[in-house]
Amino acid sequence: MISPIHRNLLALAIPSIIANITTPLMGLVDTVVTGHLGSEVFIASVAVAGSLFNLLYWPMGFLRMGTSGLTAQAVGRADIREQADSLYRGLACALAVAIVIIVLQRPLLTVLLEFIGSNEQTDRFVREYFYIVAWGAPAVLSTYTMTGWLLGMQSAKKQMALSIIINVVNITISPLLAFHFNMGIRGVACGTLIAQWAGAICGMVMCMKMVHGAISRQTFSTKSLLRYFHVNSDIFLRTLCLIAVTIWFTREGARQGELMLSVNALLMQFFILFSYMTDGFAYAAEAEVGRLTGAGSRDKLRQCIRILMKWGFVLALLFSATYFIGGRTFLDLLTDRENVVAAAKDYLPWACTVPLAGFMAFTWDGIFIGATMTRQMLVSMLVATGVFFGIFFMMGSRLGNHGLWLAFMTYLLTRGLIQWAMWRRMSVKSSRRSTQI
Numbered sequence: 001m002i003s004p005i006h007r008n009l010l011a012l013a014i015p016s017i018i019a020n021i022t023t024p025l026m027g028l029v030d031t032v033v034t035g036h037l038g039s040e041v042f043i044a045s046v047a048v049a050g051s052l053f054n055l056l057y058w059p060m061g062f063l064r065m066g067t068s069g070l071t072a073q074a075v076g077r078a079d080i081r082e083q084a085d086s087l088y089r090g091l092a093c094a095l096a097v098a099i100v101i102i103v104l105q106r107p108l109l110t111v112l113l114e115f116i117g118s119n120e121q122t123d124r125f126v127r128e129y130f131y132i133v134a135w136g137a138p139a140v141l142s143t144y145t146m147t148g149w150l151l152g153m154q155s156a157k158k159q160m161a162l163s164i165i166i167n168v169v170n171i172t173i174s175p176l177l178a179f180h181f182n183m184g185i186r187g188v189a190c191g192t193l194i195a196q197w198a199g200a201i202c203g204m205v206m207c208m209k210m211v212h213g214a215i216s217r218q219t220f221s222t223k224s225l226l227r228y229f230h231v232n233s234d235i236f237l238r239t240l241c242l243i244a245v246t247i248w249f250t251r252e253g254a255r256q257g258e259l260m261l262s263v264n265a266l267l268m269q270f271f272i273l274f275s276y277m278t279d280g281f282a283y284a285a286e287a288e289v290g291r292l293t294g295a296g297s298r299d300k301l302r303q304c305i306r307i308l309m310k311w312g313f314v315l316a317l318l319f320s321a322t323y324f325i326g327g328r329t330f331l332d333l334l335t336d337r338e339n340v341v342a343a344a345k346d347y348l349p350w351a352c353t354v355p356l357a358g359f360m361a362f363t364w365d366g367i368f369i370g371a372t373m374t375r376q377m378l379v380s381m382l383v384a385t386g387v388f389f390g391i392f393f394m395m396g397s398r399l400g401n402h403g404l405w406l407a408f409m410t411y412l413l414t415r416g417l418i419q420w421a422m423w424r425r426m427s428v429k430s431s432r433r434s435t436q437i
Contacts, residue, residue, distance in 0.1 A: 005304050008154075009284045009311075015160035016151070017280030022163045030170075033178050033188050042185055045125035052112045052130060056101060058243060060141055062235035063094050064148035065286070069369045070231065071152025072290020079294075083153065084213040089220070089228050090145035098137035105134040125185050132189035139200035146203035150210075151287050158206050165202050170195035234374035241378075241385040245411060248389070252396070252404050260401050263344045266331060270351035271358070274319045278355075278362045281311050285366030293371045302427075305367060312363040316355035323352040350405040357409045360416025368419060373426075380418040387414045 030050070034042040067090040074082035101108065109130050113123055143162070150159045174191025177183045183190065218224065253264035285308050292301040323330070327348045331341045361384075368377040388411035395403035 003303070003307075005288065005300060006307055008288055009281070009304070009307060012151070012154065012156045012284035012287050013280040013311075015156035016283040017277055019147075019156075019160040019163040020276040020279050022160075022167050030174065030188050030192060033174050033191075034185060037178065037184055041121055041125060044122045045129060045185060046188065048116055048122060049126045049129045049133070051116065052109070052126070053133065055112060055115075055243075056108070056137075057140060057144075059236060059239050060094075060097060060144060061239050062232040063090055063097075063141055063144040064151075065235050065369050066090070066228070066232040066374075067145050067148035068152040068283070068286045069290045069372045069374075070228070071149050072154075072287045072370055073294035073372065075153060076291040076294020076296075080212050081216075081218065084211045085216075085219045085224065086152070086228075087145070087149045087207060087211055088215050089224070090149065091142055092220070093228075093232075094141035094145045095138055098141045101137040102134060105131065129185055129189045132186065133192050133196075136193045136196035139196040142200050143196070143203050146200075146207050149207060150203075151283055152290060153210060154287055154291065155206075155210070156283070156287070162199055162203050162206065166195050166199035169198045231372050231374045234378040235369070238374070238378045238381045241381045245385055245388050245408070248392075249404065249408060252392070253401070256401060259340065259343055262340045263347060264401070264404075266340065266344050267347055267351045270323055270327070270330070271354045274315075274355045274358070275362065277319070278312060278315055278359055281308060281315070282362045282366030284308075285363060286370040289367050289370030290372075291370075305423075308363050308367065309360075312359040316359035319355040320352050323348075323355075327351060347401060347405060350402075350409065353409055354412070358412040358416070360420060361412050364416055364419035364423070367423070373422075376422045376426075377419065380415050380422065383418055384411045384414040387411055 030046050034046045067086055071083055071086045074080075074086060109127065113126065143166075147159045147162060150156070150162070170191055173194050174188050177187030177191050178185075179187075181187060249264070250261075253261045285304075288304055289301065292304055328341075328345060331344050331348070364380075365377060368374065388407045391410050392404060392407040395406060397403070399406065
């Protein structure tokens with residue numbers, strides 16, 4: 001018979017997986033629409049603009065992760081006041097960051113375009129798109145906070161509904177504005193902006209129906225703010241390490257030429273596809289581990305972690321086997337460029353290894369966020385990042401692209417192993433203190 005914890009995890013994980021799968025649709029819709037505007041420069045412009053917004057928004061992921069862990073612990077303690085305050089703090093922080101982005105959008109874009117290094121024609125349309133969509137910063141960052149809060153409140157279905165609403169609005173509005181009203185790339189940008197604000201408004205309605213209690217002095221007390229920023233600063237720094245590894249991986253692929261850059265881009269799709277599935281259980285871990293931590297249920301917490309690890313291993317084994325059997329067919333579906341497929345097949349074993357090397361890191365991240373062990377999560381990421389660059393600089397020149405993939409696999413594995421060791425050490429200490437008492 002399936003345990004209550006197992007049921008809770010599945011009830012949280014399945015909607016989260018669906019939400020994860022729908023998330024890339026917004027970028028895909030924009031690409032499809034621009035692909036029919038009559039020039040490849042429109043596709044390039046939206047792709048570049050999308051990368052720029054990723055660079056801006058990705059570090060702000062702490063708004064979701066920090067909010068989910070703190071909220072879930074408040075749910076476990078049945079602390080209704082703190083449940084409300086975690087939402088209000090997150091929204092206040094989201095609004096403050098969004099105002100900075102809007103006010104500084106022009107200098108920010110100039111710096112980002114210099115970093116990307118695209119051509120003048122592309123830059124012209126990037127600016128046109130960026131200056132419209134930048135006004136969605138309050139909506140996007142508020143939605144980060146609200147999705148984290150809904151997950152922490154054990155309402156994964158509402159989180160899923162929010163993702164679906166955003167994508168349905170975008171799928172409906174963007175083509176209409178771009179083609180029917182002849183707005184071109186401005187129509188695509190306006191459609192994206194409308195979808196972002198529609199999601200934020202719907203999310204606000206959902207949250208306000210669930211939240212109990214207004215903003216009070218306690219909401220922004222020194223003690224509560226110190227804890228909030230302690231948790232989120234660790235997550236922010238950890239995300240910067242993640243970005244550094246990702247950018248370096250892309251950069252080194254590009255330095256090896258367009259062919260190898262294309263090969264790595266294709267093989268990373270294997271990694272992304274697996275991450276959509278396993279992140280669903282990581283999100284479930286944030287909510288359930290947070291709730292059990294807040295409730296002080298140590299035995300149930302250990303049971304929850306065992307279940308999460310079993311699911312992570314099963315998914316990793318399933319995906320690795322699928323990639324091993326059908327990886328070449330998947331490559332043929334991704335592109336019809338025979339030279340790219342031929343080159344990618346030499347590196348396919350690395351893609352087959354990704355799930356087994358990475359499942360522990362994904363799962364432990366969710367556990368550590370739920371337990372608000374963000375400092376330990378940051379330390380594990382710092383060590384793993386050091387391992388990545390160490391192996392690359394030692395082996396990259398001799399092994400080429402294989403050295404890059406070896407460094408990436410070791411980085412993923414190191415993260416998971418260090419977090420496992422940290423958790424085990426903490427559990428042993430906790431058990432000893434309980435015995436002494």
